[in-house]
Amino acid sequence: MSHEETLLLGLGAIAVIVVVHWITGKTGLPAAVLLTIAGITYAYLPGDNIELEPDLILTFILPPLLYNAALDSSLLDIRRNMRTVISLSVALVIATAVLVGLGFSLFVTGVTLAAGIALGAAVAPPDPVAALAVGRKAGLPTNLVTLIQGEGLLNDATALTILLVASDVATGEEHFSVKATVGEFVLVAAGGVLVGWAVAYAVRFLRVLRADPLSANAVSLATPLAAYSLAEWGHVSGVLAVVVAGLIIGHDTPRYATGASRLQTSAVWRLIDFLLEGVVFLLIGQQMRTVLEGLRAYDTSTIVIAVSVTLGVVLLLRPLWLVLTQLLPRSLHTRLGGQDDEQDPELPAGRRREMSLSGRESAVLSWAGTRGVITLAAVYSLPADFPNRNLLAFCAFAVVLVTLIGQGLTFAPLVKWLGLRANQTDKARLRNEARSAAVRAALNRLDDIQLEQHDNIENEAMETMRRQLQIRLDRYRHRLNALEQADSPEPPPSPQYEAALMVRQAVIDAEREELLRWRDAGRLDDENLRVLNRELDHEELVLPQRPKS
Known part of the structure; x- marks a missing residue:
């Protein structure tokens, strides 16, 4: 492909992304679904198709997307919900990989357990981008947004580690050992966390540069690539390194970055995220023709059985897992005489312990398992001579299409039908309480300044500032009174x-x-x-x- 063709292709992709974004704003349809359909359409147009390059995805696209998602996540919320996050991002991923592997070894002729586990690892991690894009518009409660974010940030590392071990076993490079596999997983994960922590604290020492908006942007753009590269160089989890670095830096940013730096960096990341996500879903659709062409060596019954096993495990295991891990612990906890955190509403929001999910919340969370580009990148990273690679690639593609289009189109209606919306009145009340506290702190600081430097500051300037702050405080108090009297989840006009x-x-x-x-x-x-x-x-x-x- 010539430089001119590449340029035209890039401009065309941007045009499609912008048009789809406009259509999404007008219709409410998920952008991920529309972009995937656009990619499928392009795949069958005359001319060269675009092949998905796993190394490019894993090195240059996935780290920035994960890093930006981590910056927008809450380290405190994820830590508070760590039991459920680990259950979904580690235990469920392992269970999915093993069950898909067992299903293939039992029902699909010619596919080994290790090859099946490799496929299971590829299809196990949900991509939260589509679910969160729809969920936020539908007003999804904060605790579910946190769980979807936390799962999406951590599950890729689990899946890629399992994939690496299964791939080596399937190609005969090493023998399978539970002890060795667990040890390798722990080592890779711990190393990734350590590298992410080190990169985050290195960035903290660069806060002198972060005071300048342009330097802050440069440091921010380089951070995910640096974290991923350092981790991969040390043969530990690059994905975990990026996520940990993003969570810590996002937690520290309000303290160590200037307002101008935060505004500019946030704007740059929004643009990068917008374009990269669009490219990702276009690439997913464009792989259809290539994947279908690789199925000519297989009979229809083998393809149907393989796809049925993969989809069955992916779609059925997640809701079953949520029932077993959420409802049973709650009943056991109550039986032992414990108390639900819901019985202690006086605890501050930042200090409440993790709560069990309700049936409606479990239903929504089970339907938030859309798969995306990491699934295709993982299965395409298998060696060219990997046994039954084309069949595995088609199964992975089928899972991506079914979950991305099927669940993507029905997720918002499901949230609406279940009536599961965040309480906007509570959010508004919390914001106004925080605003009032901030203004009171500003008034106290004015008093301190007046006492310390009363000779150097004009009284008129102090009084003008005091009046402005008092007007704001009175406005917040008035709004708080209205919110306290509201009995609706939507704030009163x-x-x-x-x-x-x-x-x-x-x-x-x-x-x-x-x-x-x-x-x-x-x-x-x-x-x-x-x-x-x-x-x-x-x-x-x-x-x-x-x-x-």
Whole structure:
């Protein structure tokens, strides 16, 4: 493929991603599903198809996606829900790999247990991107978002480790040993955690550079690639290294980065995430023709049995696993005289222990198991002479299509039908309580400054700031009173707040139009216009797109 063709292909991919994003905004359909269908369509157009390169995916696409997801996750929430996260991201992945392997060895002629386990490892880890994109729009409760995020961050490392061991056994490079496998898994995982921790604390020491927005962006973009490369060089889990680094750095960012750095870095990562996710789902669809062409050596019955075994384990084991790991521990805990955390609502949100999932929550979580590019990248990373590689690739592709399209299209309706939405009133109440506490801290700091430097600061400046803070505090208290009296999960409307937003937006628009008139009349040069316009942009940035509490 020539440079011109590559350039046109890249521009075409960006155009498709942008159009699909627009369609998603208008229709509410999942972008992942539409992009996958677009990829399938492209695969059957005349011309060269794009082959999925596993090394490219695992080295340059997966680390940035995982890192950005980790930055947006909560280290405290994941740690608080660690039992369920580990159950889904480690134990369930292992169980899926083993059951798929057993199913293939028993029912699919000519496929060994090790080859089946390799396929099971590839199809075991869900890709949370599609589920979270839909779930957030549907107002999924925070605890389920945390579990989906935590599982998606950690399960890839488990799956890739199992895949590596199973691949070596299937190709005769080593003999299987439970003790050796467990030891290798623990070593690889612990090494990945250690590398991620080291990279995160190295970035912390670079906080002098992180004060500058451009330097902060450069450091942030390099961090996932550095963590992954160092871990792979040390033959430990690069995926875990990236995730751990992202979780720690995301937790530290509010303390060690400036506001300007956070705004710019966040904007850059949103763009990268938007484009990489789009490319990933396009690549998934484009593999259909290649995968189907590799099935010519197999009879129909073998293909049907292999796909049925794989899909059966993937679709049925997850809900069964959630029932066994959530309902049984709760009943045993109650039987032993324990108390549910739900009986202690007075605990602060950040200190509550992990709660058991309800039946509705388990149902939604069981349907959030969409598979994605890591499944295809994993199965394509198997050696070219791997036994039954084409059959395994088709089974993996079938799982991706069924879960991505089937579950992706039905996930939002399921959430809506079950009535499982986050309590927006509680969220609004917590935000306003935190805002009030922050303003009170600012007023206290003003008093300290006035006592320490009363001769160097004008009283008028202090009083102006004090009045502004007091107005904000009064507004938050008024909103809190309204929220305390609300008996609906949706915050009560605030006409005064909505009117204030409308007025502030109108004022910013008027200021911007006047600056443009000055520029067009030759009274203001473009350099100064950009400076002044940036000030208005920052003011506009803090205004919500729709009224929120």
